[in-house]
Amino acid sequence: MNKLAIIYCACMLAAPMAAQTQCKDAKLAGKTVMVKNVRVENTANNMVVNLDLNMDSLDLPSNMRLVFTPMVTNNTEQRLMPQIVVNGRKQEISYKRKGYKDFADNAVVVRRKNNTAQTLHYSAVLPYEKWMKNADVVVAEDLCGCGDIKDQNTVALKRMRTPFMPYMRPEAEARKVRHEQGRAFIDFPVDKITLYPEYRNNPRELDKIVNTINLVKNDKNTSITNVEIHGYASPESPYSHNAYLAENRAKTLKDYVRKLVNLDDTTFSVTSTPEDWEGLREYVAKSNLDNRDAILKLIDDNTLDPDAKEWKIKSTYPADYRVMLDSWYPALRHSDYVVSYSVRPFSVEEAKEIMKTKPQQLSLEEMFMVAQTYEPGSREFNEVMATAVRMYPDNQTANINAACTRMELGDLEGAKIYLDKAGNSPEALHAKGVLAMLEGKNEEARQLLQKAKEGGAQGVDKNLQILDM
Template sequence: MRVNILKNSIVCAVMLMMTGIGTVSAHTGKLFKVSKINISRGEKQLLIHFDVDAHHIKPGIDREVVFTPVIRAIGSADSLELPTITVAGRNSYYAHLRNKDLMPGEKLVRAGSDERVEFREVVRFQQWMQRCRVVMREETQTCCDPIEQQDNTPVAELNFIIDPFYPEFRYVNIVGDSLVVMSAEGRAFVTFVVDRTELKPNYMNNPKEIGKIIASIDKVKNDPDATITSVSIKGFASPEGTYKHNIELAMGRTATLKEYVRKHYDFDSSIMHTDFEPEDWQGLIEWLDTCRLEHRDEILAIARSNMDPDAKDLSIKRTYPEEYAHILKTVYPWLRHSDYKITYSIRTFADIEELKRVFRTTPERLRPVDFSRIAATYSPDSPEYEATYMKAVEIYPYNNEANLNAANIMMKRNNLVEAARYVSRSGDSTEAIYTRGVLAARNGDFERAQMYMTTAAEQGLDVAISQLELLKKHRARPTVKYLIQPTEK
């Protein structure tokens, strides 16, 4: 609360009679005028600067006009009063100087003087200040009379709420028309007579195991859309026995199995491919990683070591005989296996209805370009359009164009986190640069959005040129509307 400049009303009355002024009528309000004004927002601050034009204010020698800047929220009761500016008549002015009764930050100017009052205040920006008004409250007072509330002078209206800006999306056609190449893989545990490489199809469990390979090849061979391009077989032996002997067994048994399959289908020899692994130490390591065998860690360390294969097997056998007996009986048989892989290509689908049929059943058989052909039959606003392109990025997760379109769809769904993930894999094409700008705009980062769109516009992208102009206009929207005009001096 402000301190009255003269506390004794009797003394005040005497002064009034001595000066011959008598009672002074209240002014009509709205005396606040500025010669300069600037209100702006920093990162975490609100800056209010203005120069008060006070030479026209003449309240009387014992009176004063008190101006109090107030920030008031729009839509709530929040407000903040700033330090006052007092324009005082002669007696009132000197009384303040003698009493030193002004609070820190408050300004005092003598009425009628040409002194310029520079008001500079920086306040912490609060959420409610997003939309607010700055008004100047005017009050007059004298030693004898109560404070007279006058009109508030509107100074400025502030609106720092960022309106959303939604640039147009730019979908692109997905490229890639090479034949789709697929594969079917499996593992067969074909049993051979000890130390022999001859294949006996009816020996022990061989009918079932060889049948796995045959069934896999038949499934592809009987597929009207598929053409087998390669059949590869890789044989593995267990670490039991010498490494040299196991080389001979793995190589011979793989060659025998290959020949059996080739003759069964009358394949050209160029289709068949073989490889072998004399001892499947990796398979043993994988088993040891998950087992609860005693001394597992020690045996695992030996298996992973750089020792000679024969030395590793012998070390396990001699150091941990009980565990080795268990491994020999239950694990080594599973390390003698034949892994097979059938590679085949899928024919090209020309008819659009056929493409849609494949999309519904086996979309992984479609080429990248096929998804754009399907999408082109739907409206961009339709669920089918979006489903087509989202399936495309599922099948081809590293295709630039597929990721770009998926990013647009995620932005349309307002899932900006997923959109960012897709756009990061969309490459560096002009359209991708523009889409990064669209995402930045949707995140409210207009500066980054303008940077990306400018780059895309300079590269000639039509949508970037038009949306860049709209973005500039959007950013140019004034955040501060001044309701008082500076006076000319």
């Protein structure tokens, strides 16, 4: 009975990526010919197949001929590649006389030289067709020259499967609320709450607040809903006095800024923290103070009230305290500000333009709608998905979509980073199942896909069908 070996070659598509399952080296001609180094590369236009036929163990009778026919096939389609003809000595003579007429002009012909090391390097190109993304590249083996490919057996080497990428449409954002925030270091005279705009660095620090507010105020797409100013004082005075300074300096700053930006007083809110112990702790923790650990322990001691805590540090570690007072206390007297605003909805065409300049104003859904105007896997499509996850780094939907783009590009390690932040929703399990498919972990993929299906994820059956092909 004629033998047939089928060589399954996984096609490495530029986009989307294909799952590759490689078996052991195929053995042809009664296990005397080894098929090695099978490589398949796909572009948008062509499929390129490369392989090596190692014939070191082949002892081919002089009057025998072997014919191997590579092809791409699935359940319904088939495309042949140039045949490989291996001739014994007499068959080589016959081929040159008139036997060549039985083969196409592009056949690859070699004479076997018995008892010598001999490897044939084979390369073929086929026009790429969409159905090939879920197809096998096979080699049919003809040991008698009968030429009937249908009657020949098969041996698996590789197979290529391209999963369906489970992109998700994000939920609509009912009201787009955004925030711009910063920190200003406004200098006040010692123990005073009067603001002098030209005092020390105040012109620069005041500009930071005013410019942030005006940037939002002057944007036709936004409406300011609140401006919060939060004042902090340092711990060197009695706590009650610091509470007075922090609160009233913040109020003074609010009144001054409000007049400059011409907003209603109801738009502003003022809060305060009497002493910024949290900020002080950060400075101490990063320092090389001689008594750093002991001072940190005192700062963390919640049984001490603030005044007692500050006095104990000052009296017990006077040298370190002087460093703290001179180097860090001034920075603890700061005003944090948050400008909250709403953003109007955008059409797809508007969103395309906003994406270029102020992507933070777009909702995830608006970004997704922009992405839908591009070809999946295209540079523009991938850039939108990358921007979405950059703007919403903790959003599970954004991370799933970013993982899908990385998988289509063949960056499986990059996809894992996003999937680690995608949670364990049915949709996330679906994406993780696709990753397992691309890694060739079929059983793990099947389990993940089944769980995703049971959880109600859409499109899972497509990938289960591909997995079973």
